[in-house]
Amino acid sequence: MKTITFKGYRFSQLTLGTVQLGMPYGISNSQGMPNDQDALDMLHMAAGAGITTFDTARQYGASEALLGRFLEGHMGKGLNMVSKFKIAPQEAGSLERAWKSVEASVRASIECLGISKLPVCLLHKGEEPMETVAGVLPEIISRLREQGLIDIGGVSVYEPVDVAFCLSEPLVEAVQVPVNIFDQRLVVSGALQRLAGARKLVFARSVFLQGLFFMDPGQISGNLKPAIPFLRQLHAFASEYHLDVAGMAFAYVRDLPGIDSVVIGAVTSAQLAENVRLLDAPEIPPALRDEFIKVFTAVPDEILTPGRWKI
Numbered sequence: 001m002k003t004i005t006f007k008g009y010r011f012s013q014l015t016l017g018t019v020q021l022g023m024p025y026g027i028s029n030s031q032g033m034p035n036d037q038d039a040l041d042m043l044h045m046a047a048g049a050g051i052t053t054f055d056t057a058r059q060y061g062a063s064e065a066l067l068g069r070f071l072e073g074h075m076g077k078g079l080n081m082v083s084k085f086k087i088a089p090q091e092a093g094s095l096e097r098a099w100k101s102v103e104a105s106v107r108a109s110i111e112c113l114g115i116s117k118l119p120v121c122l123l124h125k126g127e128e129p130m131e132t133v134a135g136v137l138p139e140i141i142s143r144l145r146e147q148g149l150i151d152i153g154g155v156s157v158y159e160p161v162d163v164a165f166c167l168s169e170p171l172v173e174a175v176q177v178p179v180n181i182f183d184q185r186l187v188v189s190g191a192l193q194r195l196a197g198a199r200k201l202v203f204a205r206s207v208f209l210q211g212l213f214f215m216d217p218g219q220i221s222g223n224l225k226p227a228i229p230f231l232r233q234l235h236a237f238a239s240e241y242h243l244d245v246a247g248m249a250f251a252y253v254r255d256l257p258g259i260d261s262v263v264i265g266a267v268t269s270a271q272l273a274e275n276v277r278l279l280d281a282p283e284i285p286p287a288l289r290d291e292f293i294k295v296f297t298a299v300p301d302e303i304l305t306p307g308r309w310k311i
Contacts, residue, residue, distance in 0.1 A: 001013055001014065001049065001050030001051065001052075001276075001279065002279075003050075003052060004260050004261070006152070006201045006260070007151060007152055007173070007201075008151075009080050009119050009120075009151070009152075010052055010078060010080075011080060011201070011260060011261050012050060012051045012053045012261060013254070013260075013261055013262065013279060014051055014053075014261065014262055014264065014275065014279060015051070015053040015054065015055050015082065015203060015261045015263040015264070016043070016046045016051050016053070016054050016055065016263075016264070016265065016266070016272070017055045017205065017263045017264055017265035018043075018054055018055060018060065018063045018066070018067060018265065019055075019056075019057070019060045019061075019063060019265060020034075020266065020267045021033065021034065021042070021043075021060075021062070021063050021066055021265075021267075022056070022060040022061035022062040022063025022064070022065075022066060023060060023061030023062070023063070033267065034267055034268065036069075038269070039066055040066065040069065040070055041269060042266060042268075042269055042272050043066070043067070043070040044070070045269055045272055045273075046272060047074060047077070047079060049272075049273075049276045051276075052078055052079055052080055053079075053080045053082060053261055054067060054079065054080070054081055054082065055082045055176075055203070055205075055263050056081065056082065056083050056084075056109075056113075057083055057084035057085075057124055058083070058084065058085060058086070058105050058108065058109055058124075059084070059086065059124060064083065064109055064112035064113055065112050067081065067112075068112050068113045068114040071113060071114055071115065072114060080120065081113055081115060081118060081119060081120070082119070082120040082121075082122065082174075082176075082203070083106075083113070083118055083120075083122075084121070084122045084123065084124035084156055085102050085106055085109070085121065085122075085123065085124060086101075086105070086124050086126070087101070087102060087133045087136065087137070087140075089128045089132050089133075092128075092132045092135070092136055094136075095135075095136045095139055095140075098133075098136045098140060099136070099139075099140055099143060102140050102144070103143070103144075103147075103149075106118065106121060106144060106149050106150065107149065109121075110149065116148075117148055117149055117150055117151060118149065118150045118151070119150075119151050119152060120150070120151070120152045120153075120154065120174050120201070121144060121149070121150040121152070121153055121154075122153070122154045122155055122156040122174060122176055123137055123154070123155045123156065124156050125155055125156060125157055125158045126158055126307075127158060127307065130161070130162045130164075130165045134165055134169075137155075137169075137171075137172075138169055138172075141153035141154075141171045141172070142171060152173050152174050152201065153171055153172065153173060153174070154166070154172050154173055154174030154175050154176070154200075154201070155172055155174075155175055155176070156175075156176040156205075157175060157176065157177055158305075158307075159185075159301075159305065160177070160185040160186050160189060160191055163175065163177065163186065163191045163194075164191075166195070166200065167191075167194055167195065167200075172200070173200060173201060174200065174202075174203070175195060175200050175201070175202050175203070176202075176203040176204075176205055176263070177192075177195075177202060177203070177204060177205070178204075178205055178206040178304070178305075179192070179204050179205075179206065179207075179253055179256065179259070180206055180207050180208065180209050180213075180252070180253060181213075181234065181248070181249055181252050181292050181296060182209055182227075182230060182234075182296050182299045182303065182304060183206070183209070183296075183304045184292065184293055184296050184297045184299075185304070187256065187293070188293065188297060192256055192257060192258035192259070193258055196257055196258035201260055202258055202259055202260050202261075203260065203261050203262075204253050204256070204259045204261070204262050204263065205263040207249055207250055207253045207262055207263075207264055208246070208250075208264075209303075209304070209306070210306045212227065212231070212303075213231070213234060213245055214245065214246075215231065217231045217232055220311075221311050222309070222310045222311035223302055223308075223309065223311070224303065224309055226300055226302070226303060227299070227303045230295070230296060230298075230299050230303070233295055233296075237288060237291065237292075241285065241288055243282070246274070246278060246281075247278055247281035247282070248281070248284065250262065250278040250279075250281050251278070251281040251282060251283060251284050252284050252289070252292065254279070254281070255283055255284065
């Protein structure tokens with residue numbers, strides 16, 4: 001598996017997202033969480049396939065504890081944990097209150113994972129404006145590094161407007177962004193290219209839009225109904241170009257300039273094996289990429305942001 005080296009760490013082109021291993025997650029996930037043994041087997045399988053990078057968070061239920069058990073047999077083998085912390089809006093107005101909360105969260109992550117420090121640690125940003133936390137975040141990242149709790153700090157952005165702060169702040173070295181065929185905002189704005197130019201480590205998430213791409217349009221309800229014509233067009237493109245939806249969606253993000261690693265989760269070993277195979281999915285023809293931009297820039301923001309879904 002391809003890797004990139006950043007700050008002395010080797011990050012695999014595929015990052016295994018582990019939220020599904022710690023809690024039920026995903027609109028098209030009808031199987032729930034795997035049991036502990038199946039989840040551990042998947043983690044070992046991922047490492048055996050060359051995946052060096054695992055994404056988790058304090059908010060992902062049992063995910064960190066499970067990864068800690070997995071790491072017991074893999075210490076010193078070049079596996080990298082990416083975890084996250086929250087800053088509550090009511091704490092963001094006071095550096096010391098925010099720091100106390102973040103320090104406790106990061107130390108809890110390290111203890112759960114059974115490691116000495118986090119290779120990558122990101123602010124798990126929510127809907128609040130970036131300005132809410134921008135005043136305290138650089139100092140918090142600096143303190144986390146000074147205390148030897150993390151090596152690389154950054155932000156898991158909620159929406160593309162958050163990227164401007166990440167580009168302007170040198171202490172934000174890693175950025176996790178939502179990007180997929182429907183979500184053209186970072187591509188059209190040129191933000192991805194600017195992240196690459198600023199030499200940030202960029203993780204792409206939401207490649208399948210939490211499984212929405214695999215839903216039967218006839219089963220879509222609630223405020224997701226405006227997604228139906230776009231889903232039909234997505235499947236029409238796949239048929240016209242003789243591509244499967246998963247391979248098409250993965251290859252689109254994989255080959256975007258500026259993306260270093262693609263974060264994808266799985267709930268079964270078969271899904272994990274399929275995700276690894278997607279690394280070899282055929283490239284998207286340039287004409288089809290142009291079609292994506294023409295058609296899917298019209299997808300409403302409410303569809304692009306799972307936190308706003310009401311189904």
